[in-house]
Amino acid sequence: MLRGRHSSKLMPLLAGLPLPLALIWSAPAIAQTAASGAPAQTPAATAGTASANDQGDLNEIVVTGVRASLKSAEAIKRDAPEIVDSIVAEDIGKLPDRNVAEALQRVAGIQIQRNYGEGSSVAIRGLTQVRTELNGRDIFTAGGVDILNLEDVPAELLAGIDVYKNPSAEQIEGQLSGVINFRTRKPFDFDGFKFAGGITGNYYDLADKTGPSGSVLMSDRWNTGIGEIGVLADIAYQKDYFRDDQITTEPFYTLNQSRNPDGSFVNPSDAATAAAMGRSGQLTTIPHGGGLNKNYGNRQRFGTDVALQWKPTDTLDFTGEVLRNNYKFNIRGNAFFATTGDGPITPLPGADFKFASNGDFISGTWEDVPLGSYASLTTRDSTTTDYSLKAHWTPTSNLEITTDGQYIRSDTSQSNFIVITNGPNTVFHQNISGDVASFSTIPASQTTNAALYSNNGFLDDFSNSVGEEKSGRLDVKYSFDTGILKSLRAGFRYTDRTNSTRDTGYRYSSVNGRGGLENYDLSDIFRGDANVFGSVVTFPLETIGNYANTLTAFGLNGAPPFLPSGSNAQSQQTYAEYGAAYFDASPLSIPLDGNIGVRIVQTNLGVSGYYQQVPQIAQPDGSTATGNPQYAAIAFQDSYTKALPSLNLRYHLTDALQLRLAASTNLAAPTFSQLNPSLTLTEPGPSQHAEIHTATGGNPLLKPMTSRNLDASLEWYFSDQEYVSVAGFYKKINGYIQTAITPRDITFPDGKTYTYQVTSYTNAADAEVKGAEFSFQQFFDFLPDPLDGLGLQANFTYVDSQAPSPATSGPVTSVPLELLSRYSYNLIGIYEKGPLSLRLAYNWRSKFVETTAGVGTGNLPIFDQPYGQLDGSLTYQVTQNFSLGVDARNINNALKLSYFGIATRPRTATISDRRLSVTARVTY
Template sequence: MTGSMVRTRLGRDKGFHATVSLLAIALAGSAAQAQTAPPQDGPAPVAAAEAQQNSGTAAPSGDQGQAVDPSPTTPSAGDDIVVTGVRASLQSAQNIKRNAAQIVDSIVAEDIGKLPDRNIAEALQRISGVQIQRAFGEGSSVAIRGLTQVRTELNGRDIFTASGSSNSLSLEDVPSELLAGIDVYKNPSADLIEDQLSGTINFRTRKPFDFDGAKASASVTNTYYDLARRSKPAASLLLSDRWSTGIGEIGILASASYQKTAFRQDTISTEPFYTLDPTNAGDAATLATLGRTGQTTTLPHGTGIGEVPGDRRRFGVDVSLQWRPSDTLEFTGEYFRNDYKLRSYGYSYFAYTSGVAITPQAGAPFTYAPNGDFQSGTFVNVPIGNNTSIGARHSVTTDYSLNAKWRPTPNLTITADGQYVDSKTNNLNSIVGLSGTATTLTQDIRGDIPSFQITSAAGLASPATYSNGFYLDNLNNSKGTDKVGRLDGEYRFDGGILSSIKAGVRYADRRNRTNDTGYRYTGLTGPAGNLRYVDLGDFFRGDANLFGDIQAFSLPTVLNYDATRATLGITSTPTFQPSGTNTQAQKTYTGYLAAFFKADALPVPIDGNVGVRVVRTKVAVTGFYQQIDLITAPDGTQQTAAPTFTANDQSNDYTSVLPSLNLRAHLTERLQLRFAASKNISRPNFNQLNPTLTITEPGTAQIDQQHTTSTGNPFLKPMRSSNLDASLEWYFARTGSVSVAGFYKNISNYIQTVIVPRSVTFTDGVTALYDVTTYDNASKAKVKGAEIAYQQFFDFLPGALSGLGMQANFTYVDSEAPSPASQGPVTQLPLEGLSKYNYNLVGIYEHGLISARVAYNWRNKFLVTTSANGTGNLPIFQKSSGQLDASITANVTPHLSLTLNGTNLTNTVRSTYYGVTTRPRDAIMSDRQIAGVARITF
């Protein structure tokens, strides 16, 4: 049971509200109590370092050879004014945006290890045009200008999480404390790496030459998660120094971050929906029972809940060494390692018939929406399921890189870059299921929170209710590697319109290998032992009208995979078969040429760049069609048989020519207009290309459930996009700006998710219908929209009020693509993950010892997936939602600060629905969080 959708409401936890009230009082009182900071003799080392790295002159150390114009046009008035803290970070981010060669937005850490949000995705949502999705209460993925095909980079180089499901980095994996800033490139230039439709996110780490000398910083954090009712710690440390030696200048920086987090996610689901067919005898009888003969009627075939607590652990290390043997030569070596663990576990309880007809209770009251969709009523003799499960992921990504920059003449710069990435992921899924039959199921889906009641003869808390059981376990692992080499040259001209020419070549060899056992099914005879009473009284904070408590297989046992198998008498683990292996290999050969020009003598000075990037891509994938039958013993127990399989190998190669043009007109010293035109591509990710399809025969205890599986499509083409962008930017103060941007993308071969039904008859004669999730290239898709962004500190206000500031942005994105359904209530769709409207409001206060933020993010409904199981090819949408976060910091001394953070303060509930709002799917509640942070910097 998945999905999300949102409404905002306050919970009933009085202790939590007390904390929120303290936050509000502190924020309100800070304006009145803060004192003016004493004058500074010069910039703090961190601010100076940020100015050096982020003023618009610094470029990523890796593949992105240039990012910005080295000649910023910041007004000269008051150049001796020094800013620190939040003001410094906003000024640095504004300078990057103002002086970049492309349309760029940035987030800069205001201090070492201090991005505005703890989670990278949560920080990115503050940028105009960026929308995020959440998993287990944290931001997990992003879309830029409505498209999820985003490229992620670390210091301008490839970075990814091995999984096959994405060609990029899982944003929830990396501790934000390791980063100095994040740049979001919204349109390409020829020297930026391809493979994105929406934009490139570049994560920047710090280097020892960023600082004038020795630097040290450390932080400790403790966070309370109110739904999980647990607290978890975090800590970070950075040490850096540089020395002048007989062989030149040398610098070393080492940083580490360790985080533990907890979560709990409560979900109420309604699924699936089927419209009764009057030409079918069974459906005709049901219509007669309901008194609906001759009327369109749609009934849900099930409902359920999931209570899923869990925990995350992040451990990241970054070590960099820089050596400058002369003024014309510099080497940078970096080791970056990220180690991430996720564990989710808990209970799910459901009553549903899947595709089998559901029986209404004769004479029971039923209500319907005007379109004939069920709203409330009672059904009889409904199968019930009761699962205790755990899912675990462990991902480790290690990045080794070496960069050399040489200036043999004042006009010529040559950069060589090499990189090796090694990423590994291991997954475990273990599920103990019980089954029985409910006497009645009463549902009411008319409210914001669906309610339902289940009754059985013995009661849901009695083991006698559960007559059958089964066990499912699955192991899989992925390993990805990337070998990259790049050589770039730039020649700068001393005069004339042509300011520089850049050219370069790049080679990348990316490989991924995934091994999967498939789900192993083990039937359990009679009721399972080792059951435990489960109190669901606090489910959904007690706000849900549900069926009461249950018996379920022991969760403490399920948390230990070996103990679970031992309890069930299973001595082995699932076997990795050759047919469970799939591989993907992708090689790219790239060359580019770009010319940078500047026409200052024109009435309106113009600068920009024009270029072309040519990429040859070669892709090869291997996989299997695998069928796993069951063997039924004389006593009725069932075990999986050895699989039968057939190999499926495919290869493809193509060449892409990607021109780009970026223009900037300096209308005044503070007002500039940008225009960009480009073409780019986004390749299918490895999971979308994977040809492996596994069909496992359902056991007796599963036969009435819905059967799903998934596969890729090795014949997918890369998505191609033609783009137009324009941006008008007014920089009226050091930390004050207003920008308006418009964009248009015309996409061909857009990749959609589709559901294909497949009937399979197994060796023992059992036939089952499977909904196979796969992918297809839609013919066309279009995206257009506009962004407005504003930020300012109100320095003109008197006294302490001058510390007030504000950030605000609004994004409008309109898109359209064909639905997989050719008929029905929904045939045209926006793109997946895209909200038409999105805005951020951030109130800032920084004066004296106090720094505070209150941030509200809102997005309207968006498409989760174009087609989902049990929907009759209907899409799933998430409803509009908003979330409020806040923080307040006391800078106790120049070296010590104390921070209180609050996340999800309004207890946002996210909800989804099947195509039309009268068919709800999920309502999801996650934790509110309160964190205390102590940070020291020297």
């Protein structure tokens, strides 16, 4: 446990100490200090150090646990020359949340996305163009995302996370919204030998499973004949389970009742449908069906971190580190649906229909609606290994030289299997008036009679991605002993990064037969509170969970082959140089310090891939199967140079009150997946003709996005653990990349033509993002015992943005940027007294755009409704070296809802597990 103490009487003096931390806490210096063997420790390591002057004060407050971590985080925020927020592990290997993304959601200005109940990605101040770093260096997951997938890393490997919201010239380019730097521990962080270990049991209530996690850290340092040497090893393992229940209404279409000049209907079918519901001449939007998904899965993380530090002299130190992380993801589940896809849907004659005032469907009954189900399995296996070596040399008291080299390799393999089962046409009733849609078939037995169903198709797909990067940098800092100019800094960085992907594409195999199907009980979906199908017929999950058994079930031999046409590659070389001046005007009796600099980046880019069509070939028995693809190679190259100036100012209004002002230019290149020129169009099999046909491809003509930023922050630190801050920001973005869907008519070699909804990317018109943040942190030590252990963290974020919607007409013509909520807040109650520590955290965000154009929406955006989740934790320090803890996630059983364009067109309702964890930890 990190421990320390302070005197409440000395707080005003401590808050006003003239600390020259503008020289220490620049972005590279944070990474350098954390990774070097310099005697100075990071705030995370020194949070518990007691001042000698504190020993005799009778009003001392012992700072441990959560308070120690918040004290360290506040010190980083207060003393950094940029606008920074930090999360510091309250103990070795223990962030305040078990998941990295979920820990980040507690930071003002950050909003997270959840994937099957767990935080997976973040946006900073409304933008997802975030840069991830490990100890100030690149870190990414192969597959074209260009950043680290935040699901991949065990939180136990990290000492802390720093979030930079405005850049300085030293910081590596590649973001519009901010930098997330993950810090690991080093052997010189500790005075000598250190051991920490923990084991956790996690129970997931929907999945009804328990998964283990654990971590062990060992570190020591020695004085030897060749200098001081330190070695650290950290190992972390997690096995998590989940279940995800979802009820869906889709797709929606507005009936076309317009007439030709001769008076005839443009779409007679739509006109007849409107007349059958008594809606002739009235604006009418109806769904074409609905369904549900019930998915089971697990995540497995195994991470190791080994660091070696060597300090041969007082002026020279070396740090080498190898971090390896393996992430495995597995999800299998069933989707059961009644839908006509993009084909017309027929009202049941005489049925009662209800509509909202705007003409959107509320409830009604349809006839002749096809039933069907999917059984699916998706897996991902990612391994990222990061090798780094750094040397830090101070030949004189004024000169510092740092060199840094890195090699990183990331491998990702994915597989997707889908079994299509077709059922009879049925009478289908649905009601979407509540948060959770209800529906049924008439008669209800049509969902349970296996004799009415047959397997009509099997799809399998495999992909492999490999990403590599070699980089090197040189940084030089010269400090001045007197004067306003405190230091000059300059540096150079080179990177060579590649990404290659092989994909078999989906192989469609036409399979027929009723054998092997089973009834699947859905009575417990949504914890038994949903009014939907109670049981359905589907392909067994146990069989699809084993690929070899699935192939045997359908008489197939082997996996689909990797063909040259299924490959794509990207390469990127960057050359960056910077210069920066750090200054302090206090010699002129002006309490102002800051830095000004410019970073110049040249980028050379190359992408290659294939356009291909995969036809269906008739078989002798009358069935069809996937044929050989027809393809053409595509290649593009691009090069550009950008100058990125930055200015950071800090004005000390009083010893405890400071004002920050910053102006900068950021650059974010399109991701490799967005640039991927490949597009594969697979001809539908017989059972897929009535479905909506989709494809996804990149756009190699995309240009980098740039943003011009203005930031301001007013911060009052009324103790070393307590503060209030208010920040404002404005970003003007040029060439913002947005999702768009374009219909394309594709003709295959057999002469058949199908319309595909092709999702791709475009540099939309300029966008703006502006907003404000409020943060508050205080412990109420002035309250009487036992209430003096109470504390509160709170933050609120307002973000306003606007960009054109791909839809040019209809109810939505402009939208916020994707994944951006206008409002979000965190309320975290803390109680820490003696051996007991309690924490209750509620995170809430307002509605946001999931995608600016969704399939089946008429090119309308898909919105997620407001979402709030309550989490809690309790820790009891049994002895100085042993503690027990309990964590609970999703205590309020939060419901996630989405809709098409406007709230009267609901899309999905989703619930995920509540998790209960019990942890035992030992620290020596």
